[in-house]
Amino acid sequence: MRRNDEPPWAIPKRINRSGLSVNRIGTANNPLRVAIVGSGPSGFYAAEALLQSEHTTEVDILERLPVPYGLVRYGVAPDHPRLKDVADTYAAIAQHPRFSFIGNVSFGKDFTLKELADCYHAVIFATGAATDRKLGIPGEDLQGSHAATSFVGWYNGHPDYRDLEFDLSCESAVIIGQGNVAIDVCRILAKSTDELRKTDIASHALDALAESRIREIHLIGRRGPVQARFTTKELRELGQLSECDPFVDFDDLRLSETCKSELSNVPEPARARNFEIFQAFASRRQEKPKCCRVHFFLSPREARGGHKLEELILERTRLIGAAGRQEAVGTGKAVSIKTGLMIRSVGYSGLPLEGVPFDEKLGTVPNKDGRALTSSNGFPIYVTGWIKRGPTGIIGTNRADSMATVATLLADLPTFSSQPKPGREASVPLLAQRSVRSVSFHDWEAIDQAEKARGLPLGKPREKFTRIPEMLAACSA
Amino acid sequence: MPHVVTGNCSDCRFTDCVLVCPVACFHGDDQRMYIDPIACVDCAACIPACPVHAISESADLSEDQVMWIQINADKSSSTPVIRSKQTPLAGAEERRAALGYS
Numbered sequence: 001m002r003r004n005d006e007p008p009w010a011i012p013k014r015i016n017r018s019g020l021s022v023n024r025i026g027t028a029n030n031p032l033r034v035a036i037v038g039s040g041p042s043g044f045y046a047a048e049a050l051l052q053s054e055h056t057t058e059v060d061i062l063e064r065l066p067v068p069y070g071l072v073r074y075g076v077a078p079d080h081p082r083l084k085d086v087a088d089t090y091a092a093i094a095q096h097p098r099f100s101f102i103g104n105v106s107f108g109k110d111f112t113l114k115e116l117a118d119c120y121h122a123v124i125f126a127t128g129a130a131t132d133r134k135l136g137i138p139g140e141d142l143q144g145s146h147a148a149t150s151f152v153g154w155y156n157g158h159p160d161y162r163d164l165e166f167d168l169s170c171e172s173a174v175i176i177g178q179g180n181v182a183i184d185v186c187r188i189l190a191k192s193t194d195e196l197r198k199t200d201i202a203s204h205a206l207d208a209l210a211e212s213r214i215r216e217i218h219l220i221g222r223r224g225p226v227q228a229r230f231t232t233k234e235l236r237e238l239g240q241l242s243e244c245d246p247f248v249d250f251d252d253l254r255l256s257e258t259c260k261s262e263l264s265n266v267p268e269p270a271r272a273r274n275f276e277i278f279q280a281f282a283s284r285r286q287e288k289p290k291c292c293r294v295h296f297f298l299s300p301r302e303a304r305g306g307h308k309l310e311e312l313i314l315e316r317t318r319l320i321g322a323a324g325r326q327e328a329v330g331t332g333k334a335v336s337i338k339t340g341l342m343i344r345s346v347g348y349s350g351l352p353l354e355g356v357p358f359d360e361k362l363g364t365v366p367n368k369d370g371r372a373l374t375s376s377n378g379f380p381i382y383v384t385g386w387i388k389r390g391p392t393g394i395i396g397t398n399r400a401d402s403m404a405t406v407a408t409l410l411a412d413l414p415t416f417s418s419q420p421k422p423g424r425e426a427s428v429p430l431l432a433q434r435s436v437r438s439v440s441f442h443d444w445e446a447i448d449q450a451e452k453a454r455g456l457p458l459g460k461p462r463e464k465f466t467r468i469p470e471m472l473a474a475c476s477a
Numbered sequence: 478m479p480h481v482v483t484g485n486c487s488d489c490r491f492t493d494c495v496l497v498c499p500v501a502c503f504h505g506d507d508q509r510m511y512i513d514p515i516a517c518v519d520c521a522a523c524i525p526a527c528p529v530h531a532i533s534e535s536a537d538l539s540e541d542q543v544m545w546i547q548i549n550a551d552k553s554s555s556t557p558v559i560r561s562k563q564t565p566l567a568g569a570e571e572r573r574a575a576l577g578y579s
Contacts (some may be wrong), residue, residue, distance in 0.1 A: 041499065052561075082518045086499045233521060233534060269530075274539065395496035396522030403496065 006127045010276075025121065025418045026055030031098070032413070033423035035120040037107050037353075039063040039069020041395045042385025043126035044090040045402035051096045058098045060120070060424050062111070065159065066104040066439040066471040067447060068094075070128060072395065073464075074158045077184040078199035079191065081461060086395055094441045100424050102431070103439030104472070110436045111427070113355035119380035119427040121416050122409060125356065126402070129348035129363060129386040135176060139303030140344075143167075148181050148345035155188055155209075157202030157464040159471075167308075168212035170340025174312050176300055177345035179223035180394075183234045185343050189217050190244035190290055199453065200462045217244075218337055222299045222317055222328040225252060225278045226259045231394075232273050239281065244290035248281040252296040261323045298335060299328060303342060312337045344389040348391040356381060365392050370405030373414065379415060382409050386457055441477035478535045479514035482521060483545045485531035485576060486510055489569035492562050496530060496575040504556040505563075513553035514546075529576050 023029040032055050036043045039061045047059045067073060069087050076083045094101060105111060107127075117124045132147035134140060144167055153161030173189055175182050188196070193210045201209075221228055224249070238246045253275075255263065263271055268328040281294065314335045317328035349363025357374050359366050365383045366373045372381040381455050384405040393401075431438045439447075447465065451474075454463035465471045482494075486509040494510060495503045502516035503523075512523075512532075523532050535546050573579050 083520055084517050086520075089500050231521060233519065234538075236536075270524075394520055394522050396499040396520055399499060400496040400526075 023420075024415055025413060026057065026162055026170070028056050029370065030418065030420045031423075032057040032122075032416075034059050034409070035116050035123045035427070036061045036126055037123060038070060038128060038385070038387075039068040039090075039101065039103070040126060040128055040385065040398075041072060041086070041090075042178060042388075042398040042402050043070070043124075044068075044093055045408055046124050046126060046384050047096075047099060048093045048399075049091070049403045049406035051098060052410075053406070055099075055410065055413070058060065058100075058423050059096075059193040060100045060102055060427065062105050062107065062427075063101065063103045063439075064106045066444070066468060066475070068101055068103065068441075068444055074156045075181075076395075077152075077188065077328070078156065078201035079187065079196060080184075081199065083395070084200070095388045097446065099441075101441035101444060102424070102428065102438070103444060104468070105436055105438050108354040110431060110434060113353075113379070113381075115427070115430060119422055119424075119430075120381040121421050122382060124370075124382040124384055124405060125353055125365065126383070126385045127350060127353065127387045129350045129391040129428075131349050131351055133346070133347035133349055133363075133364075135300055135344055135346060137300055138300055139305065139309070142303050142305050142309040143307055144170075144305070144340050145303055145342045146344070148175075148177070148185055148343050149348070151185055151343050152181065155201055155205035157205070157466040159466055159468050162202065162204060162466040164304030166208065167340060168208060168214055171213055172216045172218065172337065172339045173214045173341040173343070174218045174220060174337055174339045175343050177347075178219060178228045178230060178294075179345060180229075180231055180234055182219060182343075182345040183230060183238065185345065186217050186219050186292055187234075187238065189214055190238075190241050190292055192243045195242055198459050200460055200464060202464055202466055203458075204466070214341070215290050218339070219288070219292060219294045220298050220300065220314065221294075221296050223326065224255075224259055224296045224319060225275055226255065227319075227326060228270055228274065228296070230274055232270050232277070234254035235274055235277050238292060239277065241288075241290075243288050244292055245284050245286045245288045245465070246281045246292045246294060247284060247286070248278045248294045250282045253278060253282055256319065258321075258323045258326060262326070265324070293449045297328065297451055301334070309340055309342055310338065312339055313343060347411045348386070350387040350390075353387075362390055364388060368408075370401075370408040378417070378461050380409070380412060437472055439472070439475055446473050446476075447474045479517040479519060479546075479549075480512050480521065480534050480560045481514075481538065481542075481545045481549045482510050482512055482540055483531050483533060483538070483542050485529040486527070487572075488566055489529060489572050490527045490563055490566045491569060491573075492559060492565070493526045493528060495559050495564050497522040497526045501558050501560055502553075503559050504553040505559040506552070506556045510559065511552040511556060514550050529573050529578055 352358040451462040
């Protein structure tokens with residue numbers, strides 16, 4: 001017999017092993033309750049996929065910071081405002097009546113895996129790749145040598161990095177790595193204050209960059225122009241800066257037969273397009289006050305200096321191996337660059353999660369199609385985004401990835417405990433008992449409004465709060 | 478410069494593009510997909526996702542493809558948003574093979 005409060009489509013009750021009558025999981029009387037840890041793109045796309053599924057699902061995103069959106073807020077460069085617009089998509093997902101944002105709560109500190117298991121049917125970790133890989137060369141820890149994660153977090157106003165200091169008083173800076181993060185860092189160093197003033201760059205960074213004396217930026221890659229993984233769009237942008245000319249050495253563009261065959265590889269037309277851009281860079285004449293030198297076939301070997309970085313020694317490389325699988329090896333020939341600022345962007349790694357298996361080498365959680373390979377008392381643990389597959393792809397890649405993880409979770413549904421779980425009815429009070437001031441999506445909307453209001457007189461889309469107490473103060477305002 | 482779906486997108490509807498679109502800029506009719514130039518955030522995630530290489534940044538279009546900018550703008554305003562992958566049309570694989578991308 002149906003109860004009155006059951007919707008007409010509710011699935012008939014069945015009897016579980018304990019003899020209690022329960023409704024099937026994922027129905028109005030027993031919603032599937034899932035916690036997602038991390039509110040970046042992969043977390044929000046996992047929430048979207050769960051909420052759009054045919055099962056009645058409640059989704060709570062738990063976030064370490066009081067503010068959502070992860071790398072959309074703290075990774076995407078401030079001068080790429082259009083890309084930041086994806087946050088509007090996440091704000092729309094957050095309006096779903098069965099969605100909750102619980103910010104300012106830290107996994108492993110404010111709540112444990114056991115507590116998640118008490119409150120939810122399953123958890124999806126979407127914690128990204130929060131730490132950077134090191135070069136592993138002597139002198140890497142000299143003052144003036146930094147991880148791109150720190151520099152990016154600093155100019156984007158991330159509370160963890162806002163008090164860092166970068167010495168921009170030298171004339172030459174070196175960026176190790178040739179991915180999209182490296183090129184973002186390069187552009188921020190190369191742009192004039194006027195080009196950055198109207199972005200949402202943190203004001204402490206804008207002030208420091210206004211005093212910058214950097215005139216020459218070296219962008220270093222181990223392999224050649226054909227193997228470089230730049231996005232064509234970002235590369236083109238480097239050629240359109242108001243105060244900086246990009247250069248490439250003609251010698252670096254002389255291709256081996258193997259590289260030529262890679263270049264004409266049909267499935268990747270971007271390579272040929274990028275190569276044309278490098279050729280254009282090679283024939284430029286310097287007319288602007290700053291320059292960016294894109295170097296290929298160089299690998300850092302030693303950072304030198306007293307207590308502060310003064311010089312970087314690199315080794316010229318050459319490529320060996322078959323087309324598509326070429327690797328750089330040293331030639332023994334050393335090259336020196338005088339520099340006081342080195343920023344490395346040579347890979348990222350996830351951080352281990354308490355109670356969850358972790359592959360130290362890959363920096364990810366071992367998983368099968370998103371389900372973590374674990375024996376943690378039957379509590380189903382899933383992963384998505386960079387903590388699942390490593391730091392590859394762009395924002396949209398995470399949508400397909402999160403939909404795949406959610407498909408795995410939903411296929412596993414028959415194996416879940418069918419006992420109803422309390423979800424946020426229990427998790428939020430538990431956090432409050434511990435004097436954790438959790439932040440709701442409504443609170444975040446107040447922070448968001450306050451940041452936009454602060455930006456208005458400056459002509460900026462927003463002036464971010466860069467300290468957690470400031471964010472919390474804006475919630476109650 | 479927004480991204481545009483060009484002539485190769487026809488009679489296949491693989492729709493791998495919509496899976497990786499971080500916003501909701503893909504629209505579609507029975508034959509093909511269109512990108513809403515206002516919603517597109519220019520991230521380029523869809524370019525490598527398309528099995529028939531139909532998507533380009535507008536700056537990269539050849540002269541005979543430039544017309545697709547207007548077609549995408551017009552059609553996306555009169556067709557529904559597609560957010561989930563659809564079943565490809567019958568003959569999609571053959572079409573892909575004919576274009577030399579299988």
